Amino acid sequence: MSEVKRSAARVAVIGDIVESRRTSDRQVLHDAVSTVLARVNAEHPVLDPAVITLGDEFQGVYATLGEAFTAAFTIRAGLRPHDVRFGIGRGDIQALDPERGIHDGPAYWAARDAIVEAERLAGKAALRTTRAVYRSPADEPALVAAVNAALTALDHVLGSLSPVSWRILGGRLEGLTQQDIAAREGITPSAVSQRVRGDGIGMAMEAMRMLGELP
Numbered sequence: 587m588s589e590v591k592r593s594a595a596r597v598a599v600i601g602d603i604v605e606s607r608r609t610s611d612r613q614v615l616h617d618a619v620s621t622v623l624a625r626v627n628a629e630h631p632v633l634d635p636a637v638i639t640l641g642d643e644f645q646g647v648y649a650t651l652g653e654a655f656t657a658a659f660t661i662r663a664g665l666r667p668h669d670v671r672f673g674i675g676r677g678d679i680q681a682l683d684p685e686r687g688i689h690d691g692p693a694y695w696a697a698r699d700a701i702v703e704a705e706r707l708a709g710k711a712a713l714r715t716t717r718a719v720y721r722s723p724a725d726e727p728a729l730v731a732a733v734n735a736a737l738t739a740l741d742h743v744l745g746s747l748s749p750v751s752w753r754i755l756g757g758r759l760e761g762l763t764q765q766d767i768a769a770r771e772g773i774t775p776s777a778v779s780q781r782v783r784g785d786g787i788g789m790a791m792e793a794m795r796m797l798g799e800l801p
Contacts, residue, residue, distance in 0.1 A: 595724045596633060596647050597654040597676045598693040600701050601661065603642040604669040604717075612642075615668065619644060622664040630657050634689065645697070647679060647689070651720075651733070656798040658718065663756035667749060669717065671708070673701025676722035696721040713738070715745025733800070740793045743786040751785040754778055758791060 609615045619638060627635040627646070631653045636646030648654035654674055662670045675696025679689050700719040707716040718737045722730050747755065750771065757767040764782075768775040782788045 595676055596649065596679045596693050597651050597674060598645065598647050598679065598689075598697040599636065599654050599658055600643065600645045600673045600675075600694070600697045601636075601658065601670050602644075602701065603665070604671050606642040606668070609668070615642065618665060618668070622661055626657050626660050626664065630660065632657065636661070645694075647693070651676060651800040652798045655800065656794070659794050659798075660759050662717070662744075663752065663759050666752045666756060671701060671704050672718040673697040673699070673704060674718065674720045675700055676720075676724045678724075692723055696723060715741045717741050717744070733797070736793060736797060740790060740797075743790045743793075747785060747787070747790075751781050751787055754781055755787050755790065758782075758787070759794075 603609075603615065603619070606612075606615060616638070619642065623636045623638070623644060623646075626632075631649065632646055633649055634647035636644050636657065638644045646654075646657065648657065651674070658670075658672045658674065662672070673696075675693050675698070677692030677696050679693045680691040681689055700721040703721070704716055704719040707713045707719070716738060718741060720730060720733045720737065744755075753771065754767055757770065762770075764775045764778045768778045771778070
């Protein structure tokens, strides 16, 4: 039996499509997820590229919490109008079979607990917009609580965005200018700016930026 290799604490991300069974064409959805994951893997730092693992679920591994959050936010925006639920966990990772990319360990266990918790919280009326939860045996409980408070508030803002505002947010995360987005949407740059300010897009982007700087 090959030796199990262990890594230092890493951040595992598990994601799945919310209510994917209601999708009429599962192949189209699968292809969309594959395309978005490939783009985000190419454009953002990742240790173990995010890939589809089972059904509509995917997972990846990142060096820092900030890199994991940035990837998750970008994936979520890129897959609209489909919504995505995330479980993020930090801890050790064991490479059970490096050649086939089979991993296990506390980071994955924490991420699995987190995604289950995200689904449970979304079942409550007051927290129905919850889409991301963080768990970590490697961090102080106060830090984990603070991160989850920020995620809950951010999810509330994102959960109230219109389809147009989501596309504007996605465009900004892709690095497009307001002029580029305006041309794509068939509206004026001023209208884009108004939505960025009035719909909470600017606040959401600032929250994403700060969470994206976490070590």
